[in-house]
Amino acid sequence: MTVSRTDPSTSPDPRISSLVLESMADGVFTLDEKGRITLWNPAMARISGYRAEEALGRGCGLLCFSHCLGKKSPTSFKECGIYEKGRVDAQEYVLRHKDGHDVPVLKSARLVRDENDRVIGVVETVTDLTELRTMQHQVAAVSRRLGELHQFGNIIGKSHVMRQVFDAIEAAAASEATVLVSGESGTGKELVAGAIHYNSIRAEMPMVTVNCSALSESLLESELFGHVRGSFTGAGRDRKGRFEEADGGTVFLDEIGEVSPLIQVKLLRVLQEREIERVGESKKRRIDIRIIAATHRDLFDRVRRGEFREDLYYRLKVFPIQVPPLRARKEDLPLLAGHFIGVQNKKTGKAIRSISAEAMRILMDCAWPGNVRELENAVEHAFVLCSDAEIDVFDLPVEIRQVEYRPFPSPDPAPAGAFRGRRERPTRESLLDLLRDCGWNKAEAARRMGMSRTAVWKYMKKYDIPLKADDR
Incomplete structure (x- = not known):
């Protein structure tokens, strides 16, 4: 002008x-x-x-x-x-x-x-834009409550726990706070990080992902911070690190709980100063990044054991998001299965419409230690075998069909009265105690035992235990 x-x-x-x-x-x-x-x-x-x-x-x-x-x-x-x-x-x-x-x-x-x-x-x-952003979030929240929207980015769900996750993603996307995403393997932590980035003001800038458990300490240091020529054997040229590549955008540090003490110290400096030094030089470089970290471990427990820096832990969990396991949101399972069927139909050219009632019952009874990723693999396995318009029981992986022998994943502490061991059989007295503890809810008793409801009914019939407490 x-x-x-x-x-x-x-x-x-x-x-x-x-x-x-x-x-x-x-x-x-x-x-x-x-x-x-x-x-x-x-x-x-x-x-x-x-x-x-x-x-x-x-x-x-x-x-x-x-x-x-x-x-x-x-x-x-x-x-x-x-x-x-x-x-x-x-x-x-x-x-x-x-x-x-x-x-x-x-x-x-x-x-x-x-x-x-x-x-x-x-x-x-x-x-x-504050009022506009607030209105957009309110409209999205109302839409989900009305059941009109079951997806946030690539994350699918309509259960109460997933609506809470969606709300947390929206809040995180509207801020610049550092986010720590926790959850078991296969729950979709990287999808949560992507949803935060691509709904934030940094959406047009790069999102760079680094799996911290896949590299040794020296390689991870070079990958994150870059290096200068001659800083170590094989460093034939200067190289930008992932932090510099993401300048203006977001760095997603997956499996942050696996990093060594040296990397923890250097990450703390990045979070505090937004400055990095390439390996082999002392020049400080300013970076403008947002950090999202993820872990399947209990980081606070690692802090107590002295395996993770307490100051870094609190720098990372400015805004924590807990992604629930699939067993905690079973009502989303038909929705997720339907989505994966659609994906496989496009990939394979088949026209499978649904899952049979009996096969769906087996899916609902499964403990899903591999979470959503395991469900996706199970549907893909079924597509290999299924020759009809409906996935049936014997199209499912054999380990999914044998749900009564499937324990729950070890990261979750067993509730009071839970049975331990892969094929442990309850006695009549222990089963009665468990049913009383669960208010005679057979599904809850099955969950604590790591068995299907069918298996619980069989044991109840074997021990002549009535279906209701007041029938005794």
């Missing part, structure tokens, strides 16, 4: 211009040629929390815009992307309010030049 001289007789009254700025709902501020704030309207004070007298004369870095044109809080005006690009058109960012919370905004900016093409400043406008 170029400023030229105008006829004074046609120039607007300065008082009118001032009233326009004061009445605008959008924030407006200007910078001079050195990047100092020269104008700050009332809406800008409302959105940012900074009064005009606090902002004037300072740089726009006080707003801490997220990934601002590829840079975070440039150290000088000439480093700012607007100086090179000349304009920004309605881009979504997050600014940091004076009291510390994040505010989603829509920002536009123009570089201002005089008639000699000399830069004399910048004009920026900021629109607060």
